Amino acid sequence: GAGVSQTPSNKVTEKGKYVELRCDPISGHTALYWYRQSLGQGPEFLIYFQGTGAADDSGLPNDRFFAVRPEGSVSTLKIQRTERGDSAVYLCASSLTNGRQETQYFGPGTRLLVL
Amino acid sequence: AQTVTQSQPEMSVQEAETVTLSCTYDTSESDYYLFWYKQPPSRQMILVIRQEAYKQQNATENRFSVNFQKAAKSFSLKISDSQLGDAAMYFCALGNTGNQFYFGTGTSLTVIP
Numbered sequence: 001g002a003g004v005s006q007t008p009s010n011k012v013t014e015k016g017k018y019v020e021l022r023c024d025p026i027s028g029h030t031a032l033y034w035y036r037q038s039l040g041q042g043p044e045f046l047i048y049f050q051g052t053g054a055a056d057d058s059g060l061p062n063d064r065f066f067a068v069r070p071e072g073s074v075s076t077l078k079i080q081r082t083e084r085g086d087s088a089v090y091l092c093a094s095s096l097t098n099g100r101q102e103t104q105y106f107g108p109g110t111r112l113l114v115l
Numbered sequence: 116a117q118t119v120t121q122s123q124p125e126m127s128v129q130e131a132e133t134v135t136l137s138c139t140y141d142t143s144e145s146d147y148y149l150f151w152y153k154q155p156p157s158r159q160m161i162l163v164i165r166q167e168a169y170k171q172q173n174a175t176e177n178r179f180s181v182n183f184q185k186a187a188k189s190f191s192l193k194i195s196d197s198q199l200g201d202a203a204m205y206f207c208a209l210g211n212t213g214n215q216f217y218f219g220t221g222t223s224l225t226v227i228p
Binding site for chain 1: 119146147148150152157158159160161162165167206208210211212214215216217218219220221
């Protein structure tokens, strides 16, 4: 596609439920990133994929959060046993390759609300 | 530790005037990159401008330019001839070893007609 796409745009769930958030990166981009943006804050890093493997998952807050990228393209962020504190906008970004010099292109995000 | 600080939560500018948004950062690395992103209400983060730390020349992109002061670890964004469409949240970001970006808390820019 022309840009990074994310689905759903908005997700409302109840505390304790499981959610999946999907990211479709720019075609040909090998690196993919997930960030979380809380209200009034800048995005905070969660996890980074180079190809199919998670190269850095140091930003995942706990083991309720997990992400996959099985074919090196689409990625899914999975949150188990959601808590109200998980409410935020989840942003996905992709870049052509990995590296500090690479511009990251962002999707429109998924706004998650946990009631 | 890598940190990015934006000390201006809100700024306003008259249409057609110039405004400068501030950003300071801290990193122990010598090779890094700096970015300004714009985030309108649609939530889509849009790249405005980028600067390579090894370049002394300040980056420019049409009405957008930066004042990069490496020794002071300062990276401000100047918007000239402000337009209504420039109204948005602006985030400063640092990219260095580890591939993740570090973002500031953002500056909300209002453009007054």
